Amino acid sequence: MKHQKAVAKQRKRRVYSVRNRVKRDSTRLRLSVFRSHKQIYAQIIDDQAGKTLAAASSVEPALKEKISYGGNIAAAQTIGEAIAQRALEAGVKQAAFDRREYKYHGRVAALADAARDAGLDLGAKAEKVVEEKKPKAKGKGKKGDGGKKKKE
Numbered sequence: 001m002k003h004q005k006a007v008a009k010q011r012k013r014r015v016y017s018v019r020n021r022v023k024r025d026s027t028r029l030r031l032s033v034f035r036s037h038k039q040i041y042a043q044i045i046d047d048q049a050g051k052t053l054a055a056a057s058s059v060e061p062a063l064k065e066k067i068s069y070g071g072n073i074a075a076a077q078t079i080g081e082a083i084a085q086r087a088l089e090a091g092v093k094q095a096a097f098d099r100r101e102y103k104y105h106g107r108v109a110a111l112a113d114a115a116r117d118a119g120l121d122l123g124a125k126a127e128k129v130v131e132e133k134k135p136k137a138k139g140k141g142k143k144g145d146g147g148k149k150k151k152e
Helices: 002-025 073-089 107-117
Strands: 029-035 040-046 051-057 095-098
Touching: 002 095, 029 073, 029 107, 040 073, 040 107, 051 073, 073 107
Parallel strands: 029 095
Antiparallel strands: 029 040, 040 051
């Protein structure tokens, strides 16, 4: 129980940290994402007016027809396209991406990338970094032989 409380406290701290950073550094509206194990939700929020301008989720009947399961990357991409379309209809062209406590990975990244591809400006797209494999150094021998090389 103690570990669960510590993890919850860290998550709460991350939520405030990310959200305050988005609010402080950006004059844009905010694209906020919430993900559960089975569903994903997104909304465009105007913090100054305190209003939600557009929203999309995997529980909506219109979008649920396109999605077989709401907790995967395909669903996140569909929701990303839907939120971008609804935001553009509401006159929103730019937004700051609020990922909450979630890493920019998997479903969260898929939603953001789909929204960018559908025409919503969320800033620059993160580039994938591919590291080159280094050739393995010649070992000293097998594990447990005291680090001595075999004589042949």
